[in-house]
Amino acid sequence: MAYETRFCTNCSTELQWITATEDSGNVARLRCQACGWTHWGNPTPVLAAVVEGDDGRVLLARNALWQEGVFGLITGFMEAGESPEAGICREVLEETGLKVKALRLLSCSEFLRMNQVLIAYHVRVDGRPEDVKLSPELLEYRWQTAEESLCWPAGTGYALAEWIKQKGFEPRFGAFRPGQNPEPDPARWPVKYWSEDPRFVVAPALD
Numbered sequence: 001m002a003y004e005t006r007f008c009t010n011c012s013t014e015l016q017w018i019t020a021t022e023d024s025g026n027v028a029r030l031r032c033q034a035c036g037w038t039h040w041g042n043p044t045p046v047l048a049a050v051v052e053g054d055d056g057r058v059l060l061a062r063n064a065l066w067q068e069g070v071f072g073l074i075t076g077f078m079e080a081g082e083s084p085e086a087g088i089c090r091e092v093l094e095e096t097g098l099k100v101k102a103l104r105l106l107s108c109s110e111f112l113r114m115n116q117v118l119i120a121y122h123v124r125v126d127g128r129p130e131d132v133k134l135s136p137e138l139l140e141y142r143w144q145t146a147e148e149s150l151c152w153p154a155g156t157g158y159a160l161a162e163w164i165k166q167k168g169f170e171p172r173f174g175a176f177r178p179g180q181n182p183e184p185d186p187a188r189w190p191v192k193y194w195s196e197d198p199r200f201v202v203a204p205a206l207d
């Protein structure tokens with residue numbers, strides 16, 4: 001179900017589209033006429049992990065809501081009061097039972113359709129492959145090598161592709177749903193940084 005914000009979270013008055021002057025100029029947003037509260041609609045930070053075991057294989061899991069054969073990265077929402085790094089360590093432990101022993105930022109990208117920011121890490125975990133204990137929201141898991149992994153052309157699939165590339169292999173993409181375009185979006189892959197992305201006005205990378 002898709003939710004929308006219709007009432008002020010402060011005083012429960014119905015919100016109106018009101019244009020007001022902000023730092024960037026005049027902007028129409030849902031605002032409260034009674035108390036002045038503004039619905040900013042900021043993106044939600046989502047954390048993702050390419051979980052690598054000691055044997056160099058990656059752990060993928062299937063969500064209970066997904067169709068058979070569809071596997072993805074370990075993901076979760078960042079919670080109040082934690083850092084992104086602490087959040088992904090918590091998510092990996094909660095969802096797989098594995099303790100993260102080292103991590104590195106892999107990619108940070110917008111996910112406009114879902115109004116999310118995707119922060120993806122490459123993490124190394126302790127434990128044997130058979131030590132995985134999935135949370136109830138995950139149905140099954142599998143370990144696979146970078147070479148044999150197929151990436152999906154959406155969100156976290158590009159983070160997996162970036163890990164595969166850093167492992168020295170050419171990522172391969174494929175459709176994970178019937179009718180899905182199997183080709184990666186040229187605006188999303190190879191992972192674009194700063195001024196290389198034609199959709200946004202951004203300064204070039206600092207050397």
Ligand SMILES: [Zn+2]
Pocket residue numbers: 008009010011012013032033034035036037
């Ligand atoms: Zn209000």
